[in-house]
């Protein structure tokens with residue numbers, strides 16, 4: 001059974017077609033990796049699936065519902081760790097977790113227990129009452145992940161969850177996510193630029209480039225298809241070795257600059 | 264209910280944690296009370312207007328509520344830029360609830376700010392006619408705060424960054440303040456100023472607070488009350504509609 005389906009999904013921003021005729025399916029309970037070079041359209045697709053953006057065209061179903069129209073029903077079915085920061089810097093680690101728990105209606109006693117456990121898990125227990133603005137980049141990332149794992153949804157979207165984390169932490173977190181997937185049958189949809197990570201955990205991989213899906217299958221299938229021996233080689237064979245002249249970067253830089261300006 | 268509470272609480276925590284902002288935003292009302300209150304006091308008295316501080320204080324209370332409220336609403340732009348808004352927008356909670364929680368929080372903060380200015384005005388000689396009407400004044404202050412927090416939210420829903428902020432301050436917030444009867448009585452004004460003042464929600468808000476604190480209304484208790492209720496419904500409606508449509 002498919003828990004996520006997209007058919008001919010299109011998203012345009014002005015003249016840029018960020019997502020161009022994308023169709024794929026994610027089976028219930030699987031770990032699905034969505035790979036692609038910078039600016040390929042991964043985050044945009046995730047934003048559409050998670051109701052943050054409305055598509056320009058195409059059909060989508062998430063847990064049997066349409067994110068463009070049945071937003072509340074779709075929102076109740078997933079959790080997400082965003083690629084960009086999404087914490088409140090002016091609140092403490094604990095307060096960020098508490099806020100999330102209340103938004104997701106986790107009953108108080110379970111909520112407190114889970115928050116304690118998750119902060120323990122990402123080794124932030126002793127900093128729980130510190131304001132997030134005083135955290136390092138890696139600490140913030142760990143807190144985002146802990147928060148995303150606080151409630152146990154049917155589908156978990158992870159947009160480059162392990163970005164900027166050291167290998168120890170990455171392994172530790174992936175082990176936890178794989179356990180969740182096995183024990184609760186939680187569907188995992190993730191993106192990453194670490195190919196060995198995708199190779200190790202994903203059952204199905206879709207590769208997107210310039211807004212189009214260029215290949216789909218298991219890691220083994222992709223390697224056979226491209227006559228390569230590692231997923232990284234397969235990825236390069238599929239998407240080429242050209243470094244992306246990439247709009248995101250300059251937009252991000254502008255955004256960062258503006259942020260500093262207004263801080 | 265819990266959701267609205269936690270959103271409200273977040274606004275309050277952010278307010279109490281940024282002491283600089285709290286104190287900074289008291290500078291302007293204090294300056295206005297002193298400079299205008301004592302500067303124009305003698306002329307106002309000579310012209311037969313009575314004690315100017317008595318007239319001015321409710322206006323300055325209204326001003327500080329207006330500024331704080333619009334700013335609280337506008338804060339959504341920051342949440343967009345710093346990313347926190349995404350966290351609330353994907354949650355399985357209706358956006359109306361999110362908008363209400365935030366607006367109640369922002370309005371509470373603005374009312375607190377107004378209450379502080381009220382206390383400060385007592386120091387420069389403002390005398391409320393009756394202590395028993397202070398709760399009524401507070402209610403009106405909260406109503407002003409709701410109107411303008413919702414307005415700020417509506418505007419912020421349309422903007423992606425703070426670039427338009429100066430524009431909003433200079434072409435919306437400042438005129439709302441200066442043309443509201445906060446600084447001068449609305450009697451015998453040239454027709455166009457009178458016209459603007461009579462469609463400015465703050466005119467009714469200031470009049471309501473002034474009426475409750477000094478017993479003198481330009482419109483009347485019931486007109487002020489009715490207009491404020493109408494404006495709250497209108498702006499909450501527009502704000503919710505626009506907030507619901509935010510895309511990130």
Ligand SMILES: Nc1ncnc2c1ncn2[C@@H]1O[C@H](COP(=O)(O)OP(=O)(O)OP(=O)(O)O)[C@@H](O)[C@H]1O
Nearest residue numbers: 013016018037038039040041042043044045247248
């Ligand atoms: N709000 C927006 N307005 C205009 N263009 C956008 C917007 N968001 C994304 N894009 C463009 O859409 C394209 C896809 O961006 P997206 O963020 O989905 O890429 P990605 O695959 O997640 O890349 P990365 O690996 O760098 O995160 C890029 O060209 C980007 O510049």
Ligand SMILES: [Mg+2]
Nearest residue numbers: 042043044083
């Ligand atoms: Mg991305």
